[in-house]
Amino acid sequence: MLFRQLFDRETSTYTYLLADEASGAALLIDPVLDQVDRDLGLLEDLGLSLTYILETHVHADHVTGAAILRDRTGARTVVSATAGADCADVAVRDGDVIRLGASGIEVRQTPGHTAGCVTYVTQDQKFAFTGDALMIRGCGRTDFQEGDAHTLYASVHEKIFTLPDACAVYPGHDYKGRTQSTVGEEKRLNPRLGGDKTVEEFAVIMDGLGLAPPKHLAVSLPANRNCGRILPESTAP
């Protein structure tokens, strides 16, 4: 399977390209609106055909490129059934498998950062795309968008930490220039969720973060609930 990691420097967001080289079928995970031309150029360079656009969740910090990519390629958009994004072509649930040529991507529901977060896992369990559920030595905040620390702790422990230790963790963001981790590494080293941290200790950490709202929240949330279409204020869902 062809794999590429892409970065949006402005929002420190990672986008992932996965493709089945035999058939040329490709998918993008968490594309960014501002990077649509780059991503389409890469697909063209590599002779790939975009079949799916996967969101790990409804993002609060950047606008997804999903709608524009869908318009330009005919690819189908994929979002969790619990994300509140009725615009998506495919609403996925825990255990669903997205086919990509001879391979498949398993959907694992991992709510807690938002109610509609999912982790996408390649069927060989070598790659997990964890969005903001599990990040490198960190995790997404739990103080808005139906976030809940107890729920996130359970998601990470039951749905991600049960993967093989060698499984690569590719997050939705990193703000220190790290590009990947592994399940084993995060189980051992994640200062919020790893080691012997209890759910109560995790909840105390998350309650104490005192973070400011994301800079682009007011634009990003309504646009992403609409699959990336920025609507005039009066018609935004």
Add this chain to the structure above:
Amino acid sequence: MLFRQLFDRETSTYTYLLADEASGAALLIDPVLDQVDRDLGLLEDLGLSLTYILETHVHADHVTGAAILRDRTGARTVVSATAGADCADVAVRDGDVIRLGASGIEVRQTPGHTAGCVTYVTQDQKFAFTGDALMIRGCGRTDFQEGDAHTLYASVHEKIFTLPDACAVYPGHDYKGRTQSTVGEEKRLNPRLGGDKTVEEFAVIMDGLGLAPPKHLAVSLPANRNCGRILPESTAP
């Protein structure tokens, strides 16, 4: 072999960690001074011992972390014999192999961006760390630091494009958030050096770039010729 790609957002510089997991021996390629604490933290997290610090060249746009990493770990610094950095512990030449546990990294001299540029290639020829000789759909400038377009063209064609098409290309920088390419992709798609571009056409492209000097040139060049030690102006070599 353990592999990690790391990014410095300020200068869009990539640093690479390679390690032999059996022995715990690690090397860093092109570490950045501002990221030394991050890189040492990762080595510690992974239980690795830094044995070598490799430079692809004397950088003009950021200060290397080599000297500080050497001070803190005892690792040996590795620079091309033709780079004009006499401070290095190991001065390498074309064909030299740097041992890393059971593996080895081959040195290929690829001058043209600077006179002392090298590309590091894993002995299985699956990874090439090309520095600024070959970048994703681009290459380093050739208008200072003994840069020469004819020399760079020969380096890329003779020393990099002769690697297997599937060999991953990991460059010293990317300014569009792309993290890797392959030899086959660059042979086919690099707009300056790939396809049927002649050396004369390449020289015309490079002559016409009209780039401003790098922002940190005045600090970076003397510091990097001194392996990353920033000296008072009067004593800088």
